[in-house]
Amino acid sequence: MMDYSIRDQVAVIKLDNPPVNVLGSAALTSIYDGIGKADRDPSIKAVVICGKNGIFCAGVDIKELDNGLHAPWIKHIGDFIDNMKKPVVAAIEGFALGGGLELALFCHYRIALKTVRVSLPELQLGLMPGAGGTIRLPRAAGLNNAFDIITTGNRIPAEKAAMMGIIDQIVTGDIIEEGIKFVKSKCNIDTSLVCLRMKTVKYSGDLDDISEAFMTKVKSKFKGAIAPIVSILEFVIIILDLYYVHLQSLSKNSPTYTRAKGTCK
Numbered sequence: 001m002m003d004y005s006i007r008d009q010v011a012v013i014k015l016d017n018p019p020v021n022v023l024g025s026a027a028l029t030s031i032y033d034g035i036g037k038a039d040r041d042p043s044i045k046a047v048v049i050c051g052k053n054g055i056f057c058a059g060v061d062i063k064e065l066d067n068g069l070h071a072p073w074i075k076h077i078g079d080f081i082d083n084m085k086k087p088v089v090a091a092i093e094g095f096a097l098g099g100g101l102e103l104a105l106f107c108h109y110r111i112a113l114k115t116v117r118v119s120l121p122e123l124q125l126g127l128m129p130g131a132g133g134t135i136r137l138p139r140a141a142g143l144n145n146a147f148d149i150i151t152t153g154n155r156i157p158a159e160k161a162a163m164m165g166i167i168d169q170i171v172t173g174d175i176i177e178e179g180i181k182f183v184k185s186k187c188n189i190d191t192s193l194v195c196l197r198m199k200t201v202k203y204s205g206d207l208d209d210i211s212e213a214f215m216t217k218v219k220s221k222f223k224g225a226i227a228p229i230v231s232i233l234e235f236v237i238i239i240l241d242l243y244y245v246h247l248q249s250l251s252k253n254s255p256t257y258t259r260a261k262g263t264c265k
């Protein structure tokens, strides 16, 4: 499910679940174990996560979702990386889709070949991007881009993703070599400064206007399946309301305040 190797004090965790490196229970366990091993090993200075077979990852194994994925749930990997002092880079080729993009967003950095496509297609499958996509994508790409990517499921080419802030660097050549070179240059960086979860969401305009506009768009697009879509979007909106930072400054009459307050425990 995963190859673990060490190159020049960098741990290389290579997903190996042919043909498209989906994340089932066994793959998730091996990634979690690999990251833990790299973190505990004092000789390791940084980590590269990449995929075999010319693809980073096609997401969570849809076939396993019916039966329920077993621990460690993908979010545990994100929680672990969030607290790591050693930098972790996702070295992406092919596709990073759904949980695959969410795994990449857990990492401190993302580099990609020009031919890469990324997306969060969960909504089209009746799922929500519940492995951190709703939290991290807006922090990488800004609110409008994130809503657009989440609600359309469109595959975003690498260069556009880089302009949005999802990809840190486009590279050519061998993606693993590039990953090692890149992450070695980040060994002295305070990872908490590049941890997406710690960042605030950039947006321009009024939060209520932005969210209502997207809600209207989604309602018209998913006719007949409004309830789950709306609840997914409500979830996204509530996260984006940034209660910790933003709630205090909202007018008590704002719909955003009412919605967030009612849901925030």
Ligand SMILES: CC(C)(COP(=O)(O)OP(=O)(O)OC[C@H]1O[C@@H](n2cnc3c(N)ncnc32)[C@H](O)[C@@H]1OP(=O)(O)O)[C@@H](O)C(=O)NCCC(=O)NCCSC(=O)/C=C/CCCCCCCCCCCCC(=O)O
Pocket: 019, 020, 022, 058, 059, 060, 061, 062, 063, 073, 075, 095, 097, 098, 099, 100, 121, 122, 125, 127, 128, 129, 130, 131
């Ligand atoms: C573009 C592709 C990747 C490749 O295309 P191609 O080369 O043409 O190959 P294919 O023929 O399409 O595929 C080859 C085979 O692989 C199978 N395949 C592909 N993708 C998957 C997949 N994701 N799962 C299973 N199997 C897959 C395919 O069927 C072929 O098999 P076979 O040869 O026919 O047998 C292309 O394949 C493609 O586009 N794939 C689909 C990509 C996709 O849609 N990905 C998204 C998957 S969903 C996901 O990732 C979801 C993530 C988050 C889930 C959240 C769930 C809800 C959470 C609840 C919230 C509450 C939790 C709170 C917990 C807490 O707080 O703690």
